[in-house]
Amino acid sequence: MIDLQDGSIAYTVLSFGGFLGMGNKLFALPWKALSLKVHEHTFVLDVNKEVLEQAEGFDKDKWPLADREWLSKTYAYYGYEPYWQPGVEGQAGVRTESTAAGTEIPDFLSSGTIKGDKVINKAEEHLGKIEELMIDLENGRVAYAVLSFGGFLGMGDKFFAIPWQALQLKVHKHAFVLDVPKETLKKAEGFDKDNWPITNREWLSTMYGYYGYEPYWQWERERIESRPGNI
Known part of the structure:
Protein backbone atom coordinates (compact mmCIF):
# COMPACT_ATOMS: atom_id res chain seq x y z
CA MET A 1 0.00 0.00 0.00
CA ILE A 2 1.45 3.33 -1.14
CA ASP A 3 1.22 6.52 0.93
CA LEU A 4 -0.04 9.09 -1.56
CA GLN A 5 1.51 11.96 0.37
CA ASP A 6 5.17 11.06 0.03
CA GLY A 7 5.35 7.81 -1.89
CA SER A 8 6.35 5.71 1.10
CA ILE A 9 5.25 2.11 1.38
CA ALA A 10 2.67 2.51 4.12
CA TYR A 11 2.47 -1.21 4.73
CA THR A 12 2.78 -4.53 2.96
CA VAL A 13 -0.09 -6.99 2.77
CA LEU A 14 0.87 -10.59 3.47
CA SER A 15 -0.95 -13.89 3.52
CA PHE A 16 0.29 -16.62 5.87
CA GLY A 17 -0.10 -20.17 4.78
CA GLY A 18 2.67 -22.62 5.42
CA PHE A 19 3.24 -23.76 9.00
CA LEU A 20 1.24 -20.84 10.41
CA GLY A 21 -1.92 -22.02 8.70
CA MET A 22 -3.61 -18.59 8.49
CA GLY A 23 -4.36 -18.62 4.79
CA ASN A 24 -7.91 -17.32 5.19
CA LYS A 25 -6.78 -13.82 6.22
CA LEU A 26 -4.46 -11.03 5.14
CA PHE A 27 -2.12 -9.10 7.42
CA ALA A 28 -0.68 -5.57 7.30
CA LEU A 29 2.99 -5.35 8.22
CA PRO A 30 5.60 -2.57 8.22
CA TRP A 31 7.96 -2.57 5.26
CA LYS A 32 10.94 -2.42 7.63
CA ALA A 33 10.01 -5.84 9.00
CA LEU A 34 11.05 -7.33 5.65
CA SER A 35 14.53 -7.84 4.26
CA LEU A 36 15.27 -9.04 0.76
CA LYS A 37 17.18 -12.22 0.01
CA VAL A 38 18.20 -11.32 -3.53
CA HIS A 39 19.47 -14.66 -4.77
CA GLU A 40 16.53 -16.54 -3.29
CA HIS A 41 13.85 -14.16 -4.64
CA THR A 42 12.49 -14.11 -1.09
CA PHE A 43 11.79 -11.69 1.73
CA VAL A 44 12.67 -12.57 5.32
CA LEU A 45 10.08 -11.43 7.87
CA ASP A 46 11.67 -10.38 11.17
CA VAL A 47 8.67 -10.98 13.46
CA ASN A 48 8.24 -13.67 16.12
CA LYS A 49 5.91 -16.54 15.32
CA GLU A 50 3.85 -15.87 18.46
CA VAL A 51 3.35 -12.23 17.46
CA LEU A 52 2.15 -13.31 14.04
CA GLU A 53 -0.23 -15.90 15.48
CA GLN A 54 -1.88 -13.28 17.69
CA ALA A 55 -1.95 -10.56 15.05
CA GLU A 56 -5.28 -9.11 13.96
CA GLY A 57 -5.69 -9.80 10.28
CA PHE A 58 -8.51 -8.87 7.95
CA ASP A 59 -10.73 -10.62 5.45
CA LYS A 60 -9.46 -10.79 1.89
CA ASP A 61 -12.70 -9.19 0.67
CA LYS A 62 -12.94 -6.57 3.42
CA TRP A 63 -9.83 -4.46 3.76
CA PRO A 64 -9.54 -2.01 6.69
CA LEU A 65 -10.24 1.69 6.28
CA ALA A 66 -6.60 2.56 6.83
CA ASP A 67 -5.57 5.94 8.22
CA ARG A 68 -2.57 7.08 10.20
CA GLU A 69 -4.18 6.31 13.55
CA TRP A 70 -4.88 2.71 12.49
CA LEU A 71 -1.43 2.44 10.95
CA SER A 72 0.28 3.74 14.10
CA LYS A 73 -1.33 0.95 16.14
CA THR A 74 -0.30 -1.62 13.55
CA TYR A 75 3.32 -0.44 13.59
CA ALA A 76 3.36 -0.36 17.38
CA TYR A 77 2.07 -3.93 17.60
CA TYR A 78 5.03 -5.17 15.57
CA GLY A 79 7.47 -2.92 17.46
CA TYR A 80 8.23 -0.43 14.70
CA GLU A 81 8.10 3.35 14.61
CA PRO A 82 5.82 4.78 11.90
CA TYR A 83 7.81 6.01 8.92
CA TRP A 84 6.30 9.52 9.14
CA GLN A 85 7.69 10.09 12.64
CA PRO A 86 9.29 12.35 13.43
CA GLY A 87 8.02 15.08 11.15
CA VAL A 88 7.59 13.75 7.63
CA GLU A 89 4.38 15.76 7.28
CA GLY A 90 4.59 18.50 4.71
CA GLN A 91 7.16 16.98 2.37
CA ALA A 92 6.45 17.14 -1.32
CA GLY A 93 4.69 14.07 -2.61
CA VAL A 94 1.71 13.17 -4.74
CA ARG A 95 -0.97 15.76 -4.23
CA THR A 96 -4.69 15.19 -4.36
CA GLU A 97 -7.39 17.31 -5.92
CA SER A 98 -9.52 19.59 -3.76
CA THR A 99 -12.84 17.99 -2.92
CA ALA A 100 -16.06 19.05 -1.33
CA ALA A 101 -16.41 18.85 2.45
CA GLY A 102 -17.18 15.35 3.61
CA THR A 103 -15.66 13.71 0.55
CA GLU A 104 -13.13 11.09 1.52
CA ILE A 105 -9.70 11.20 -0.05
CA PRO A 106 -7.66 8.03 0.49
CA ASP A 107 -4.39 8.26 2.37
CA PHE A 108 -3.18 5.04 0.77
CA LEU A 109 -3.70 3.13 -2.46
CA SER A 110 -2.45 -0.31 -3.38
CA SER A 111 0.27 -0.50 -6.00
CA GLY A 112 -2.00 -2.83 -7.95
CA THR A 113 -4.70 -0.15 -8.01
CA ILE A 114 -2.28 2.53 -9.19
CA LYS A 115 -0.79 0.39 -11.97
CA GLY A 116 -2.83 0.85 -15.11
CA ASP A 117 -4.34 4.18 -14.05
CA LYS A 118 -4.52 6.70 -16.84
CA VAL A 119 -2.36 9.81 -16.86
CA ILE A 120 -3.67 13.14 -18.06
CA ASN A 121 -2.35 16.71 -18.21
CA LYS A 122 -3.88 19.82 -16.64
CA ALA A 123 -6.06 20.26 -19.73
CA GLU A 124 -7.35 16.72 -19.07
CA GLU A 125 -5.86 15.44 -22.32
CA HIS A 126 -4.93 11.77 -22.23
CA LEU A 127 -1.16 11.21 -22.04
CA GLY A 128 -0.84 7.53 -21.25
CA LYS A 129 -0.91 5.28 -18.20
CA ILE A 130 1.14 4.10 -15.22
CA GLU A 131 2.84 0.86 -16.16
CA GLU A 132 4.77 0.16 -12.97
CA LEU A 133 6.04 1.58 -9.68
CA MET A 134 9.70 1.04 -8.89
CA ILE A 135 10.40 0.61 -5.18
CA ASP A 136 13.52 1.80 -3.36
CA LEU A 137 14.27 -1.19 -1.14
CA GLU A 138 16.44 0.84 1.24
CA ASN A 139 14.10 3.78 1.78
CA GLY A 140 10.84 1.89 1.40
CA ARG A 141 9.27 4.33 -1.02
CA VAL A 142 8.44 4.74 -4.69
CA ALA A 143 11.69 5.63 -6.45
CA TYR A 144 9.82 6.51 -9.64
CA ALA A 145 6.73 5.72 -11.65
CA VAL A 146 7.08 4.08 -15.06
CA LEU A 147 4.75 5.65 -17.64
CA SER A 148 3.87 4.89 -21.22
CA PHE A 149 2.84 7.85 -23.38
CA GLY A 150 0.31 7.07 -26.05
CA GLY A 151 -2.44 9.63 -26.49
CA PHE A 152 -1.61 12.81 -28.38
CA LEU A 153 2.10 12.53 -27.52
CA GLY A 154 2.37 9.39 -29.65
CA MET A 155 5.37 7.90 -27.84
CA GLY A 156 3.88 4.49 -27.12
CA ASP A 157 7.00 2.56 -28.12
CA LYS A 158 8.95 3.58 -25.01
CA PHE A 159 8.61 3.78 -21.23
CA PHE A 160 9.52 6.84 -19.17
CA ALA A 161 10.67 7.22 -15.57
CA ILE A 162 8.84 10.03 -13.77
CA PRO A 163 9.31 11.33 -10.19
CA TRP A 164 6.43 10.37 -7.91
CA GLN A 165 6.10 14.03 -6.88
CA ALA A 166 5.19 15.03 -10.45
CA LEU A 167 1.85 13.20 -10.19
CA GLN A 168 -1.40 14.49 -8.74
CA LEU A 169 -4.28 12.15 -7.95
CA LYS A 170 -7.68 12.99 -9.42
CA VAL A 171 -9.90 10.89 -7.18
CA HIS A 172 -13.14 11.16 -9.10
CA LYS A 173 -11.53 10.58 -12.49
CA HIS A 174 -9.47 7.55 -11.40
CA ALA A 175 -6.50 9.29 -12.99
CA PHE A 176 -3.23 11.03 -12.21
CA VAL A 177 -2.36 14.48 -13.54
CA LEU A 178 1.23 14.81 -14.73
CA ASP A 179 2.43 18.36 -14.11
CA VAL A 180 5.22 18.44 -16.68
CA PRO A 181 5.29 20.66 -19.82
CA LYS A 182 4.53 18.91 -23.09
CA GLU A 183 7.87 19.92 -24.63
CA THR A 184 9.77 18.50 -21.65
CA LEU A 185 8.01 15.18 -22.10
CA LYS A 186 8.72 15.09 -25.83
CA LYS A 187 12.45 15.61 -25.23
CA ALA A 188 12.64 13.16 -22.34
CA GLU A 189 14.93 10.18 -22.63
CA GLY A 190 12.80 7.06 -22.39
CA PHE A 191 13.85 3.45 -22.45
CA ASP A 192 12.91 0.34 -24.36
CA THR A 199 18.77 2.21 -11.53
CA ASN A 200 21.16 3.85 -9.09
CA ARG A 201 21.28 7.15 -7.20
CA GLU A 202 23.30 8.87 -9.95
CA TRP A 203 20.81 7.89 -12.65
CA LEU A 204 17.88 8.86 -10.44
CA SER A 205 19.42 12.26 -9.62
CA THR A 206 19.80 13.02 -13.32
CA MET A 207 16.23 11.97 -14.04
CA TYR A 208 14.80 13.97 -11.13
CA GLY A 209 16.85 17.00 -12.15
CA TYR A 210 15.55 16.85 -15.72
CA TYR A 211 11.98 17.17 -14.49
CA GLY A 212 12.90 19.85 -11.93
CA TYR A 213 12.45 17.80 -8.76
CA GLU A 214 14.77 17.21 -5.82
CA PRO A 215 15.51 13.53 -5.15
CA TYR A 216 13.54 12.24 -2.17
CA TRP A 217 16.63 11.01 -0.30
CA GLN A 218 18.05 14.55 -0.27
CA TRP A 219 15.09 16.24 1.37
CA GLU A 220 14.77 13.26 3.70
CA ARG A 221 18.40 13.74 4.77
CA GLU A 222 17.76 17.48 5.24
CA ARG A 223 14.79 16.65 7.45
CA ILE A 224 16.87 14.34 9.65
CA GLU A 225 19.73 16.84 9.90
CA SER A 226 17.33 19.63 10.92
CA ARG A 227 15.96 17.72 13.91
CA PRO A 228 16.40 19.45 17.30
CA GLY A 229 19.73 18.47 18.85
CA ASN A 230 21.55 18.02 15.56
CA ILE A 231 24.35 20.43 14.79
Missing part, protein backbone atom coordinates in the same frame (compact mmCIF):
# COMPACT_ATOMS: atom_id res chain seq x y z
CA LYS A 193 10.15 -1.77 -22.86
CA ASP A 194 12.43 -4.80 -22.93
CA ASN A 195 15.59 -3.02 -21.76
CA TRP A 196 15.06 -1.20 -18.49
CA PRO A 197 17.80 1.07 -17.10
CA ILE A 198 20.08 -0.03 -14.27
Whole structure:
Protein backbone atom coordinates (compact mmCIF):
# COMPACT_ATOMS: atom_id res chain seq x y z
CA MET A 1 0.00 0.00 0.00
CA ILE A 2 1.45 3.33 -1.14
CA ASP A 3 1.22 6.52 0.93
CA LEU A 4 -0.04 9.09 -1.56
CA GLN A 5 1.51 11.96 0.37
CA ASP A 6 5.17 11.06 0.03
CA GLY A 7 5.35 7.81 -1.89
CA SER A 8 6.35 5.71 1.10
CA ILE A 9 5.25 2.11 1.38
CA ALA A 10 2.67 2.51 4.12
CA TYR A 11 2.47 -1.21 4.73
CA THR A 12 2.78 -4.53 2.96
CA VAL A 13 -0.09 -6.99 2.77
CA LEU A 14 0.87 -10.59 3.47
CA SER A 15 -0.95 -13.89 3.52
CA PHE A 16 0.29 -16.62 5.87
CA GLY A 17 -0.10 -20.17 4.78
CA GLY A 18 2.67 -22.62 5.42
CA PHE A 19 3.24 -23.76 9.00
CA LEU A 20 1.24 -20.84 10.41
CA GLY A 21 -1.92 -22.02 8.70
CA MET A 22 -3.61 -18.59 8.49
CA GLY A 23 -4.36 -18.62 4.79
CA ASN A 24 -7.91 -17.32 5.19
CA LYS A 25 -6.78 -13.82 6.22
CA LEU A 26 -4.46 -11.03 5.14
CA PHE A 27 -2.12 -9.10 7.42
CA ALA A 28 -0.68 -5.57 7.30
CA LEU A 29 2.99 -5.35 8.22
CA PRO A 30 5.60 -2.57 8.22
CA TRP A 31 7.96 -2.57 5.26
CA LYS A 32 10.94 -2.42 7.63
CA ALA A 33 10.01 -5.84 9.00
CA LEU A 34 11.05 -7.33 5.65
CA SER A 35 14.53 -7.84 4.26
CA LEU A 36 15.27 -9.04 0.76
CA LYS A 37 17.18 -12.22 0.01
CA VAL A 38 18.20 -11.32 -3.53
CA HIS A 39 19.47 -14.66 -4.77
CA GLU A 40 16.53 -16.54 -3.29
CA HIS A 41 13.85 -14.16 -4.64
CA THR A 42 12.49 -14.11 -1.09
CA PHE A 43 11.79 -11.69 1.73
CA VAL A 44 12.67 -12.57 5.32
CA LEU A 45 10.08 -11.43 7.87
CA ASP A 46 11.67 -10.38 11.17
CA VAL A 47 8.67 -10.98 13.46
CA ASN A 48 8.24 -13.67 16.12
CA LYS A 49 5.91 -16.54 15.32
CA GLU A 50 3.85 -15.87 18.46
CA VAL A 51 3.35 -12.23 17.46
CA LEU A 52 2.15 -13.31 14.04
CA GLU A 53 -0.23 -15.90 15.48
CA GLN A 54 -1.88 -13.28 17.69
CA ALA A 55 -1.95 -10.56 15.05
CA GLU A 56 -5.28 -9.11 13.96
CA GLY A 57 -5.69 -9.80 10.28
CA PHE A 58 -8.51 -8.87 7.95
CA ASP A 59 -10.73 -10.62 5.45
CA LYS A 60 -9.46 -10.79 1.89
CA ASP A 61 -12.70 -9.19 0.67
CA LYS A 62 -12.94 -6.57 3.42
CA TRP A 63 -9.83 -4.46 3.76
CA PRO A 64 -9.54 -2.01 6.69
CA LEU A 65 -10.24 1.69 6.28
CA ALA A 66 -6.60 2.56 6.83
CA ASP A 67 -5.57 5.94 8.22
CA ARG A 68 -2.57 7.08 10.20
CA GLU A 69 -4.18 6.31 13.55
CA TRP A 70 -4.88 2.71 12.49
CA LEU A 71 -1.43 2.44 10.95
CA SER A 72 0.28 3.74 14.10
CA LYS A 73 -1.33 0.95 16.14
CA THR A 74 -0.30 -1.62 13.55
CA TYR A 75 3.32 -0.44 13.59
CA ALA A 76 3.36 -0.36 17.38
CA TYR A 77 2.07 -3.93 17.60
CA TYR A 78 5.03 -5.17 15.57
CA GLY A 79 7.47 -2.92 17.46
CA TYR A 80 8.23 -0.43 14.70
CA GLU A 81 8.10 3.35 14.61
CA PRO A 82 5.82 4.78 11.90
CA TYR A 83 7.81 6.01 8.92
CA TRP A 84 6.30 9.52 9.14
CA GLN A 85 7.69 10.09 12.64
CA PRO A 86 9.29 12.35 13.43
CA GLY A 87 8.02 15.08 11.15
CA VAL A 88 7.59 13.75 7.63
CA GLU A 89 4.38 15.76 7.28
CA GLY A 90 4.59 18.50 4.71
CA GLN A 91 7.16 16.98 2.37
CA ALA A 92 6.45 17.14 -1.32
CA GLY A 93 4.69 14.07 -2.61
CA VAL A 94 1.71 13.17 -4.74
CA ARG A 95 -0.97 15.76 -4.23
CA THR A 96 -4.69 15.19 -4.36
CA GLU A 97 -7.39 17.31 -5.92
CA SER A 98 -9.52 19.59 -3.76
CA THR A 99 -12.84 17.99 -2.92
CA ALA A 100 -16.06 19.05 -1.33
CA ALA A 101 -16.41 18.85 2.45
CA GLY A 102 -17.18 15.35 3.61
CA THR A 103 -15.66 13.71 0.55
CA GLU A 104 -13.13 11.09 1.52
CA ILE A 105 -9.70 11.20 -0.05
CA PRO A 106 -7.66 8.03 0.49
CA ASP A 107 -4.39 8.26 2.37
CA PHE A 108 -3.18 5.04 0.77
CA LEU A 109 -3.70 3.13 -2.46
CA SER A 110 -2.45 -0.31 -3.38
CA SER A 111 0.27 -0.50 -6.00
CA GLY A 112 -2.00 -2.83 -7.95
CA THR A 113 -4.70 -0.15 -8.01
CA ILE A 114 -2.28 2.53 -9.19
CA LYS A 115 -0.79 0.39 -11.97
CA GLY A 116 -2.83 0.85 -15.11
CA ASP A 117 -4.34 4.18 -14.05
CA LYS A 118 -4.52 6.70 -16.84
CA VAL A 119 -2.36 9.81 -16.86
CA ILE A 120 -3.67 13.14 -18.06
CA ASN A 121 -2.35 16.71 -18.21
CA LYS A 122 -3.88 19.82 -16.64
CA ALA A 123 -6.06 20.26 -19.73
CA GLU A 124 -7.35 16.72 -19.07
CA GLU A 125 -5.86 15.44 -22.32
CA HIS A 126 -4.93 11.77 -22.23
CA LEU A 127 -1.16 11.21 -22.04
CA GLY A 128 -0.84 7.53 -21.25
CA LYS A 129 -0.91 5.28 -18.20
CA ILE A 130 1.14 4.10 -15.22
CA GLU A 131 2.84 0.86 -16.16
CA GLU A 132 4.77 0.16 -12.97
CA LEU A 133 6.04 1.58 -9.68
CA MET A 134 9.70 1.04 -8.89
CA ILE A 135 10.40 0.61 -5.18
CA ASP A 136 13.52 1.80 -3.36
CA LEU A 137 14.27 -1.19 -1.14
CA GLU A 138 16.44 0.84 1.24
CA ASN A 139 14.10 3.78 1.78
CA GLY A 140 10.84 1.89 1.40
CA ARG A 141 9.27 4.33 -1.02
CA VAL A 142 8.44 4.74 -4.69
CA ALA A 143 11.69 5.63 -6.45
CA TYR A 144 9.82 6.51 -9.64
CA ALA A 145 6.73 5.72 -11.65
CA VAL A 146 7.08 4.08 -15.06
CA LEU A 147 4.75 5.65 -17.64
CA SER A 148 3.87 4.89 -21.22
CA PHE A 149 2.84 7.85 -23.38
CA GLY A 150 0.31 7.07 -26.05
CA GLY A 151 -2.44 9.63 -26.49
CA PHE A 152 -1.61 12.81 -28.38
CA LEU A 153 2.10 12.53 -27.52
CA GLY A 154 2.37 9.39 -29.65
CA MET A 155 5.37 7.90 -27.84
CA GLY A 156 3.88 4.49 -27.12
CA ASP A 157 7.00 2.56 -28.12
CA LYS A 158 8.95 3.58 -25.01
CA PHE A 159 8.61 3.78 -21.23
CA PHE A 160 9.52 6.84 -19.17
CA ALA A 161 10.67 7.22 -15.57
CA ILE A 162 8.84 10.03 -13.77
CA PRO A 163 9.31 11.33 -10.19
CA TRP A 164 6.43 10.37 -7.91
CA GLN A 165 6.10 14.03 -6.88
CA ALA A 166 5.19 15.03 -10.45
CA LEU A 167 1.85 13.20 -10.19
CA GLN A 168 -1.40 14.49 -8.74
CA LEU A 169 -4.28 12.15 -7.95
CA LYS A 170 -7.68 12.99 -9.42
CA VAL A 171 -9.90 10.89 -7.18
CA HIS A 172 -13.14 11.16 -9.10
CA LYS A 173 -11.53 10.58 -12.49
CA HIS A 174 -9.47 7.55 -11.40
CA ALA A 175 -6.50 9.29 -12.99
CA PHE A 176 -3.23 11.03 -12.21
CA VAL A 177 -2.36 14.48 -13.54
CA LEU A 178 1.23 14.81 -14.73
CA ASP A 179 2.43 18.36 -14.11
CA VAL A 180 5.22 18.44 -16.68
CA PRO A 181 5.29 20.66 -19.82
CA LYS A 182 4.53 18.91 -23.09
CA GLU A 183 7.87 19.92 -24.63
CA THR A 184 9.77 18.50 -21.65
CA LEU A 185 8.01 15.18 -22.10
CA LYS A 186 8.72 15.09 -25.83
CA LYS A 187 12.45 15.61 -25.23
CA ALA A 188 12.64 13.16 -22.34
CA GLU A 189 14.93 10.18 -22.63
CA GLY A 190 12.80 7.06 -22.39
CA PHE A 191 13.85 3.45 -22.45
CA ASP A 192 12.91 0.34 -24.36
CA LYS A 193 10.15 -1.77 -22.86
CA ASP A 194 12.43 -4.80 -22.93
CA ASN A 195 15.59 -3.02 -21.76
CA TRP A 196 15.06 -1.20 -18.49
CA PRO A 197 17.80 1.07 -17.10
CA ILE A 198 20.08 -0.03 -14.27
CA THR A 199 18.77 2.21 -11.53
CA ASN A 200 21.16 3.85 -9.09
CA ARG A 201 21.28 7.15 -7.20
CA GLU A 202 23.30 8.87 -9.95
CA TRP A 203 20.81 7.89 -12.65
CA LEU A 204 17.88 8.86 -10.44
CA SER A 205 19.42 12.26 -9.62
CA THR A 206 19.80 13.02 -13.32
CA MET A 207 16.23 11.97 -14.04
CA TYR A 208 14.80 13.97 -11.13
CA GLY A 209 16.85 17.00 -12.15
CA TYR A 210 15.55 16.85 -15.72
CA TYR A 211 11.98 17.17 -14.49
CA GLY A 212 12.90 19.85 -11.93
CA TYR A 213 12.45 17.80 -8.76
CA GLU A 214 14.77 17.21 -5.82
CA PRO A 215 15.51 13.53 -5.15
CA TYR A 216 13.54 12.24 -2.17
CA TRP A 217 16.63 11.01 -0.30
CA GLN A 218 18.05 14.55 -0.27
CA TRP A 219 15.09 16.24 1.37
CA GLU A 220 14.77 13.26 3.70
CA ARG A 221 18.40 13.74 4.77
CA GLU A 222 17.76 17.48 5.24
CA ARG A 223 14.79 16.65 7.45
CA ILE A 224 16.87 14.34 9.65
CA GLU A 225 19.73 16.84 9.90
CA SER A 226 17.33 19.63 10.92
CA ARG A 227 15.96 17.72 13.91
CA PRO A 228 16.40 19.45 17.30
CA GLY A 229 19.73 18.47 18.85
CA ASN A 230 21.55 18.02 15.56
CA ILE A 231 24.35 20.43 14.79
